[in-house]
Amino acid sequence: MANMLALIHNETLKVWKKKRFAVIVLILMILIPVFVYAQMKISQSTTEKFHSDWRSELQSRITDNTNALSSDRIPEEWKKWRRALVQQLQYYLDHDINPQTPNAVTFTRTFMDNSVTLFIPLMVLAIASDLVSSERSTGTIKMLLTRPVRRWRILMSKLVTLTLYVSLIVITTALLCYLVSGLVFGYGGWGEPVFVGFQVQGADVNTNGVHAVTQGVYLLMQSGLIWVSAMVVSIIALMISVLVRSTAASFVTMMATIIAGTILANMASSWKSAKYLFNVNLDISSYLRGTPPPIEGMTLGFSLAILAIWGAAALIVSFTVFTKQDILN
Amino acid sequence: MNSTAKEREIVLSVQGLQKSIGRKPIIHKVSFDVYAGEIFGFLGPNGSGKTTTIRMLVDLIKPTAGKIIVCGEDIGTHPERALAHIGCIVENPEMYTFMTGWENLEHFARMQSGITRTRITEVVDIVGLDQRINDKVKTYSLGMRQRLGIAQALLGNPKLLILDEPTNGLDPKGIKELREFIRNLAESGMSLFISSHLLSEIQLMCDRVAIIAHGDVIAVGEVDELVSQAGTYTIWQADRPEAAREMFKDQPDVQLIADEQHQIDEGLLNTLHEPIITIMDESRITDWVNRLVAAGIGLHSVQRVAPSLEELFLKLTEGEKIG
Numbered sequence: 001m002a003n004m005l006a007l008i009h010n011e012t013l014k015v016w017k018k019k020r021f022a023v024i025v026l027i028l029m030i031l032i033p034v035f036v037y038a039q040m041k042i043s044q045s046t047t048e049k050f051h052s053d054w055r056s057e058l059q060s061r062i063t064d065n066t067n068a069l070s071s072d073r074i075p076e077e078w079k080k081w082r083r084a085l086v087q088q089l090q091y092y093l094d095h096d097i098n099p100q101t102p103n104a105v106t107f108t109r110t111f112m113d114n115s116v117t118l119f120i121p122l123m124v125l126a127i128a129s130d131l132v133s134s135e136r137s138t139g140t141i142k143m144l145l146t147r148p149v150r151r152w153r154i155l156m157s158k159l160v161t162l163t164l165y166v167s168l169i170v171i172t173t174a175l176l177c178y179l180v181s182g183l184v185f186g187y188g189g190w191g192e193p194v195f196v197g198f199q200v201q202g203a204d205v206n207t208n209g210v211h212a213v214t215q216g217v218y219l220l221m222q223s224g225l226i227w228v229s230a231m232v233v234s235i236i237a238l239m240i241s242v243l244v245r246s247t248a249a250s251f252v253t254m255m256a257t258i259i260a261g262t263i264l265a266n267m268a269s270s271w272k273s274a275k276y277l278f279n280v281n282l283d284i285s286s287y288l289r290g291t292p293p294p295i296e297g298m299t300l301g302f303s304l305a306i307l308a309i310w311g312a313a314a315l316i317v318s319f320t321v322f323t324k325q326d327i328l329n
Numbered sequence: 330m331n332s333t334a335k336e337r338e339i340v341l342s343v344q345g346l347q348k349s350i351g352r353k354p355i356i357h358k359v360s361f362d363v364y365a366g367e368i369f370g371f372l373g374p375n376g377s378g379k380t381t382t383i384r385m386l387v388d389l390i391k392p393t394a395g396k397i398i399v400c401g402e403d404i405g406t407h408p409e410r411a412l413a414h415i416g417c418i419v420e421n422p423e424m425y426t427f428m429t430g431w432e433n434l435e436h437f438a439r440m441q442s443g444i445t446r447t448r449i450t451e452v453v454d455i456v457g458l459d460q461r462i463n464d465k466v467k468t469y470s471l472g473m474r475q476r477l478g479i480a481q482a483l484l485g486n487p488k489l490l491i492l493d494e495p496t497n498g499l500d501p502k503g504i505k506e507l508r509e510f511i512r513n514l515a516e517s518g519m520s521l522f523i524s525s526h527l528l529s530e531i532q533l534m535c536d537r538v539a540i541i542a543h544g545d546v547i548a549v550g551e552v553d554e555l556v557s558q559a560g561t562y563t564i565w566q567a568d569r570p571e572a573a574r575e576m577f578k579d580q581p582d583v584q585l586i587a588d589e590q591h592q593i594d595e596g597l598l599n600t601l602h603e604p605i606i607t608i609m610d611e612s613r614i615t616d617w618v619n620r621l622v623a624a625g626i627g628l629h630s631v632q633r634v635a636p637s638l639e640e641l642f643l644k645l646t647e648g649e650k651i652g
Contacts, residue, residue: 006439013436017427139423143481146387147440148413326350327389 007157103189104182128237130247265294346395370535416487422478
């Protein structure tokens with residue numbers, strides 16, 4: 001086992017020395033302040049508009065959405081979603097909870113929710129995409145594979161390294177988000193209640209299972225789900241990286257797949273079998289919020305199962321190809 | 330020497346190696362043995378299957394058929410045990426350019442048990458890279474990368490060192506140093522497997538050689554023996570070339586060679602004025618010089634020229650057809 005630790009040490013060191021993680025932190029340090037500023041502007045303008053009365057804001061959103069329901073021009077799928085939203089907003093209003101209170105934790109939660117489909121995968125790909133293909137394109141794979149170590153152990157060490165970095169990316173994103181936004185919004189908000197357990201059943205939001213958890217717990221649950229989806233993205237990227245020699249090609253392939261996924265999900269498509277694609281199932285933290293799924297019949301359990309199947313298949317392909325493949329150039 | 334070599338320990342044994350890519354056979358049947366402490370040359374033109382064979386020796390390519398045994402370990406079934414005895418550089422010595430030389434060596438040292446810090450310092454000293462070892466590899470020249478590659482290959486004290494075209498891109502001084510270096514390693518008991526497409530290089534460096542062409546090993550043996558098989562030319566330059574040519578004609582111990590019958594390097598022939606190309610035994614030269622001088626023919630030069638690789642191939646493949 002000491003051997004395996006040494007291999008993981010090697011792989012972690014190489015990613016670190018390539019300054020990939022440093023670039024990710026740099027990007028976060030630039031982007032987060034931008035979003036914090038935007039969020040600040042939004043809350044300022046809403047406060048002005050409603051004279052800091054969030055109840056009337058909530059009420060007006062409910063009215064807006066209810067009005068939209070009676071319009072004929074809005075398709076049925078959209079109406080479903082709006083009906084669910086209205087019920088949810090009504091719930092907040094009835095229980096005297098301001099869903100918009102800006103604080104560092106709320107901001108972090110919102111930021112994480114919005115980054116799960118594109119931003120987090122992008123950062124994960126910066127590391128996953130060239131884990132194997134860079135060794136091939138630079139030729140160092142010849143040195144790596146002619147050492148007295150079984151090939152599967154080498155790939156395993158890369159996989160463990162990838163897991164470490166994915167975890168680090170999710171934690172760092174949440175942490176930096178909290179630290180930076182706290183400067184503006186204050187560091188409180190851990191104990192605020194958030195409602196989870198909304199279940200969308202057809203047109204209705206089933207509120208039977210709804211219960212309050214603190215924002216801290218919510219953030220933990222959310223980060224866990226984001227980690228799962230990021231891991232699946234990175235494992236599939238690792239497979240592409242094994243199959244494709246060029247880092248650029250493997251990065252572009254993955255990015256295109258993920259973007260295609262978000263587009264498909266936004267089409268609220270009537271193409272039902274699209275729900276078996278992994279890239280439509282990446283936004284698993286949305287199940288916590290109770291937003292209706294992109295395609296009917298998708299639940300948290302369903303999405304997790306689909307992601308697990310895709311991840312397992314990618315691992316099988318990666319290990320089979322990597323241990324058998326001829327290194328011809 | 331051949332018979333004593335056979336009693337020596339076999340470090341690498343290649344038996345009936347074959348490789349097809351898709352349906353196309355690339356390597357037909359390659360077999361040879363490398364003994365302990367010898368410098369074994371692997372000679373073949375580009376595209377003859379040299380690199381494919383080397384890649385099979387170090388488990389980068391899986392053979393379609395055949396066996397590779399390194400110090401008694403089959404590379405097909407226990408690659409990790411077999412590779413522990415091998416140090417290699419396949420084509421260019423590619424290291425991680427974003428790390429220092431030292432970090433690279435540490436990286437590869439971690440992949441094998443029992444390599445201490447002292448050993449790393451040792452190999453750095455052996456290749457003479459101690460001045461620049463803490464610089465990033467991207468600042469290294471090709472020669473320095475070559476040295477770092479060799480240092481990496483030597484880390485695990487291998488029984489067999491495989492170098493693929495090691496003189497590529499080196500200047501003449503570097504080549505000379507490398508040759509001495511390789512000699513020293515062999516004297517310390519290590520076996521070296523060196524591939525090249527240049528006969529002269531193999532002649533200068535190696536004890537024995539396997540010659541590969543079109544995916545087949547066409548000859549294995551002592552380098553000098555193989556070269557003499559192809560015949561060495563004796564080239565004469567005289568003040569009256571016609572008269573000299575007349576005297577060589579129809580003599581039992583001299584064979585006159587017409588222009589289209591040889592493949593001596595054009596560059597060499599162009600520097601000679603009206604050369605007379607012959608094949609004769611070395612022992613007959615003095616006698617012939619005397620006879621020509623006695624006949625009043627002045628001599629400018631007499632020289633012996635080794636056959637080119639192409640010629641050697643031609644001779645060897647001809648022999649195969651007859652056999």
